[in-house]
Amino acid sequence: MICPAGNGTVAGDPVKNPAPRLDEATYERNFADINPRLTETAALAEASRCLFCYDAPCIRACPTAIDIPSFIRKIGTGNLRGSARTILEANVLGHSCARVCPVEVLCEGACVLNQEHKRPVAIGALQRVATDHVMDRGIQVLRAGRPNGRRVALIGAGPASLGCAAELARMGYACTLYERREVPGGLNTHGIAAYKMRASDGVREVDLVRSLGVDVRGGVEVGRDVTSAALWDASDAVFIGVGLGVTDSLGLPGEDLPGVVDAITFIDRLKNRPFRDVAVGRNVVVIGAGNTSVDAATQAKRLGAENVLVVYRRGPEDVSAYHYEFELAKTDGVVYVFYAQPARFVGRDGVEALECVRTETVLEGGRRQLKAIAGSEFQIPCDMAITAVGQKRHAGWLEATFPGIALDGGKVRIDAGGRTSVPKLYAGGDCVNGGKEVVNAVADGKAAARAIDADLGHPRG
Amino acid sequence: MADLTTDCAGIKSPNPFWIASGPPANTAYQVMRAFDAGWGGAVWKTIGEPIVNTSSRYGSVDLQNLRMMGLNNIELISDRPIEENLREIAEVKRRYPKHAVIASLMVESKREVWHEMVKRAEDAGADGLELNFGCPHGMSERGMGAAVGQVPEYTKLITSWVKEVARTPVLVKLTPNISDVTYMGVAAREGGADGISLINTINSIVGIDLDTLEPRPMVDGRSSHGGYCGPAVKPIALNMVSAIAKHPGIGIPISGIGGIATWQDAAEFLLLGASSLQVCTAVMHYGFRIVEDMIDGLANWMDAKGFPDLASVRGRSLGRVTDWGELNLNYKVVARIHAEKCIGCHLCYVACEDGAHQSIALAEGVKVPEVIEHKCVGCNLCMLVCPVPGCITMDEIPTGRAPQSWRAYQEALGKGIACELPGERPTH
Ligand SMILES: Cc1cc2nc3c(=O)[nH]c(=O)nc-3n(C[C@H](O)[C@H](O)[C@H](O)COP(=O)(O)OP(=O)(O)OC[C@H]3O[C@@H](n4cnc5c(N)ncnc54)[C@H](O)[C@@H]3O)c2cc1C
Numbered sequence: 001m002i003c004p005a006g007n008g009t010v011a012g013d014p015v016k017n018p019a020p021r022l023d024e025a026t027y028e029r030n031f032a033d034i035n036p037r038l039t040e041t042a043a044l045a046e047a048s049r050c051l052f053c054y055d056a057p058c059i060r061a062c063p064t065a066i067d068i069p070s071f072i073r074k075i076g077t078g079n080l081r082g083s084a085r086t087i088l089e090a091n092v093l094g095h096s097c098a099r100v101c102p103v104e105v106l107c108e109g110a111c112v113l114n115q116e117h118k119r120p121v122a123i124g125a126l127q128r129v130a131t132d133h134v135m136d137r138g139i140q141v142l143r144a145g146r147p148n149g150r151r152v153a154l155i156g157a158g159p160a161s162l163g164c165a166a167e168l169a170r171m172g173y174a175c176t177l178y179e180r181r182e183v184p185g186g187l188n189t190h191g192i193a194a195y196k197m198r199a200s201d202g203v204r205e206v207d208l209v210r211s212l213g214v215d216v217r218g219g220v221e222v223g224r225d226v227t228s229a230a231l232w233d234a235s236d237a238v239f240i241g242v243g244l245g246v247t248d249s250l251g252l253p254g255e256d257l258p259g260v261v262d263a264i265t266f267i268d269r270l271k272n273r274p275f276r277d278v279a280v281g282r283n284v285v286v287i288g289a290g291n292t293s294v295d296a297a298t299q300a301k302r303l304g305a306e307n308v309l310v311v312y313r314r315g316p317e318d319v320s321a322y323h324y325e326f327e328l329a330k331t332d333g334v335v336y337v338f339y340a341q342p343a344r345f346v347g348r349d350g351v352e353a354l355e356c357v358r359t360e361t362v363l364e365g366g367r368r369q370l371k372a373i374a375g376s377e378f379q380i381p382c383d384m385a386i387t388a389v390g391q392k393r394h395a396g397w398l399e400a401t402f403p404g405i406a407l408d409g410g411k412v413r414i415d416a417g418g419r420t421s422v423p424k425l426y427a428g429g430d431c432v433n434g435g436k437e438v439v440n441a442v443a444d445g446k447a448a449a450r451a452i453d454a455d456l457g458h459p460r461g
Numbered sequence: 462m463a464d465l466t467t468d469c470a471g472i473k474s475p476n477p478f479w480i481a482s483g484p485p486a487n488t489a490y491q492v493m494r495a496f497d498a499g500w501g502g503a504v505w506k507t508i509g510e511p512i513v514n515t516s517s518r519y520g521s522v523d524l525q526n527l528r529m530m531g532l533n534n535i536e537l538i539s540d541r542p543i544e545e546n547l548r549e550i551a552e553v554k555r556r557y558p559k560h561a562v563i564a565s566l567m568v569e570s571k572r573e574v575w576h577e578m579v580k581r582a583e584d585a586g587a588d589g590l591e592l593n594f595g596c597p598h599g600m601s602e603r604g605m606g607a608a609v610g611q612v613p614e615y616t617k618l619i620t621s622w623v624k625e626v627a628r629t630p631v632l633v634k635l636t637p638n639i640s641d642v643t644y645m646g647v648a649a650r651e652g653g654a655d656g657i658s659l660i661n662t663i664n665s666i667v668g669i670d671l672d673t674l675e676p677r678p679m680v681d682g683r684s685s686h687g688g689y690c691g692p693a694v695k696p697i698a699l700n701m702v703s704a705i706a707k708h709p710g711i712g713i714p715i716s717g718i719g720g721i722a723t724w725q726d727a728a729e730f731l732l733l734g735a736s737s738l739q740v741c742t743a744v745m746h747y748g749f750r751i752v753e754d755m756i757d758g759l760a761n762w763m764d765a766k767g768f769p770d771l772a773s774v775r776g777r778s779l780g781r782v783t784d785w786g787e788l789n790l791n792y793k794v795v796a797r798i799h800a801e802k803c804i805g806c807h808l809c810y811v812a813c814e815d816g817a818h819q820s821i822a823l824a825e826g827v828k829v830p831e832v833i834e835h836k837c838v839g840c841n842l843c844m845l846v847c848p849v850p851g852c853i854t855m856d857e858i859p860t861g862r863a864p865q866s867w868r869a870y871q872e873a874l875g876k877g878i879a880c881e882l883p884g885e886r887p888t889h
């Protein structure tokens with residue numbers, strides 16, 4: 001199928017047959033908060049459901065170990081300010097986490113009420129009630145520590161570095177974050193689905209960290225605008241929180257055709273432009289079946305794409321996206337094509353189809369193996385293809401910038417305190433764990449801050 | 462941040478939150494755990510000749526999902542030897558010199574026995590004494606506890622014995638199981654008490670098992686009346702605290718007790734005149750950790766209200782508690798339903814129709830009921846039953862009449878001054 005060239009194409013966004021633009025009201029409705037705020041009554045009623053467990057499993061399920069029963073009790077007693085303090089002291093990005101955490105598999109999944117087949121306490125929604133209260137009113141609940149004369153440089157201004165810097169600043173360290181992008185926040189600003197959080201929410205949290213005296217410098221790339229030697233000169237320790245790169249290349253023919261875009265870039269545009277300036281095809285194919293694929297597919301649909309197909313070489317039981325994310329995609333009308341392995345992108349001056357080959361699983365030596373079925377090629381017509389098959393690692397940059405740093409398959413190798421193999425060099429977040437969640441990055445940052453303090457804070461006599 | 466340091470009748474603590482005499486203050490281990498969690502003081506589980514307790518001791522009143530709205534117990538004083546308790550008090554004081562440790566005492570009603578007990582407790586290092594004249598079960602059958610606290614003469618006499626030898630401040634803990642608590646307050650004062658603690662627990666039977674017909678808490682098929690406490694008793698305690706605080710013949714500091722579980726409860730006791738606050742049931746329910754929000758929430762509230770310290774909160778609402786006869790009968794409020802918040806449950810309608818003054822109209826098929834303003838007497842019932850906060854408000858309607866109380870009206874009549882009957886008559 002060859003489609004006529006579209007009208008409304010945006011520079012750098014060459015989609016041959018773009019879906020018609022929607023009106024503003026429709027965009028706002030499509031990207032409205034997927035978990036709206038609780039009303040005051042609902043919040044009190046929900047808070048009263050918490051049993052205030054001792055040594056609560058929800059706390060253990062939270063990577064940043066927020067004292068959840070305490071913050072919920074404080075909502076119940078109307079002490080919202082104290083509630084927010086309990087949250088933010090444990091997790092400086094607690095406001096984002098309230099909206100973006102996969103609570104079903106973390107705190108809420110651990111809630112003891114599940115064991116009685118009751119709905120778990122809506123911890124995420126309650127966390128939002130408390131943090132909204134202080135964020136909306138600009139109430140300062142965290143305080144910087146008395147300056148201790150020590151300085152730490154942090155590379156990247158994503159959740160890992162923000163978590164580390166906030167913890168350090170509260171202990172009195174002077175922190176400088178070097179961020180390549182003009183707008184800080186990392187994927188928390190540029191990557192989270194717009195119906196969970198807008199870019200401005202991510203920036204607001206960076207401002208919270210800034211308010212502790214942390215210096216966040218945007219538009220500075222370490223290795224290009226500033227050398228690692230300069231960082232070492234100016235600081236007592238360095239933290240790497242560079243996350244991951246864009247989507248890995250599939251290495252397929254036609255991947256450079258206009259209309260083929262990687263998911264991170266697509267979502268980045270969507271988070272940083274007015275919705276109407278983000279071109280999306282009428283017929284969109286998304287490759288991969290992880291959480292990023294869901295985000296790309298649902299947001300393509302919400303931008304106005306008529307048909308969104310997710311192509312995945314394995315079956316539904318192998319989908320790596322969280323169950324509720326997978327369900328959301330299906331509710332949004334995204335159609336899954338399983339057992340189809342992309343082979344090449346077809347098109348002349350823009351993508352027109354994705355050619356796939358059917359696959360099957362066969363048992364070989366007791367193990368399930370995926371096999372392409374010879375001669376089963378078929379084409380899925382499309383005017384946009386989004387690749388979402390995992391993000392690139394910064395191995396080259398890491399080795400060039402920090403000679404001798406030990407890596408594991410492109411991920412930085414650390415100990416439990418975030419220490420790398422290079423003395424006084426720490427790391428955390430996606431660049432260490434290969435891509436998890438905001439809350440894991442914050443927890444890593446916190447752990448590293450404590451290790452930094454243990455290593456330098458108390459000079460050995 | 463607001464200054465929470467406390468001085469109650471000369472007993473000083475870093476904050477006003479004390480563990481009340483009861484199971485949570487039974488041992489040094491517990492009291493030290495409490496101090497580590499943030500409690501400012503502890504009144505030791507009542508010390509006296511060790512007793513034997515029953516097995517199965519507590520019963521609870523649950524409110525739907527919420528457990529222990531009210532708790533009842535048939536437990537007596539400490540079952541541990543006096544020496545052991547005193548040794549542990551000494552240990553706690555050595556490790557926590559800035560926290561308040563108060564020895565709660567109850568012994569045989571003999572002068573020498575009390576003298577001896579007081580000296581030993583003070584030698585152990587207690588910062589103050591609390592005389593338990595309140596235990597309503599078991600001990601009273603032995604001529605102690607409420608048996609003393611229900612007779613003003615005994616209360617005064619034993620307090621005066623204690624004061625003969627005491628070097629530390631003496632608090633007298635009152636029972637609510639009397640007709641007018643101020644008699645006991647006056648007696649304690651006359652006996653020389655430095656302060657008053659109240660309330661102890663209220664006589665109660667919490668319920669009966671409808672399968673076995675046994676009352677709870679069951680001891681080998683039977684039960685006994687016990688002491689009631691927990692959130693359910695707070696209003697009774699607040700009333701008694703304010704009565705003691707207002708009484709001109711008493712005028713000594715108060716340690717408020719009864720149903721305190723949150724910082725809001727604490728603030729209410731302070732506003733009605735308490736200088737320190739004691740908690741038992743809420744700790745038995747949730748553990749010592751609840752004090753964190755109590756301190757944090759109270760300080761945040763004081764900051765928001767501009768109260769720098771506890772002295773500026775203490776008794777602030779007392780002046781607003783008056784006799785009924787002083788209330789302005791020419792003041793009028795009516796219910797107003799805010800349609801945009803109404804969820805259409807119609808509980809206000811049925812409450813007013815069947816339980817009040819038929820002042821709410823509900824037209825067939827209409828979601829939002831309507832208040833018939835000229836019939837509404839301003840009783841609050843609809844607002845109280847409404848599940849949505851702020852949906853029904855009670856709004857003042859100027860009557861155009863000068864304030865007048867029943868007492869003022871009676872006085873005017875007595876002086877033969879012609880005046881209009883205050884208030885409005887219902888228009889049924
Ligand atoms: C599409 C998508 C959706 C997601 N949705 C969720 C979600 O709903 N919930 C959730 O919890 N998590 C989600 N995540 C994961 C989450 O965003 C990440 O786990 C988290 O942001 C990782 O934090 P980080 O600080 O390690 O890395 P990043 O957020 O990637 O931040 C790294 C920062 O370092 C900067 N940087 C890199 N190199 C340099 C350099 N040389 N010099 C200076 N700066 C540099 C980058 O510009 C970036 O700002 C999502 C991720 C993606 C991709």
Ligand SMILES: Cc1cc2nc3c(=O)[nH]c(=O)nc-3n(C[C@H](O)[C@H](O)[C@H](O)COP(=O)(O)O)c2cc1C
Binds near residue numbers: 533692720740
């Ligand atoms: C199980 C139990 C045991 C108690 N034992 C004592 C005691 O030994 N001495 C005493 O003065 N009060 C005792 N009390 C009363 C409490 O100190 C307190 O006055 C009362 O429970 C009201 O406070 P609350 O509502 O916070 O529990 C006891 C209460 C309970 C529940």
Ligand code: SF4
């Ligand atoms: S709380 Fe339970 S386990 Fe503990 S003493 Fe009482 S009955 Fe026994």
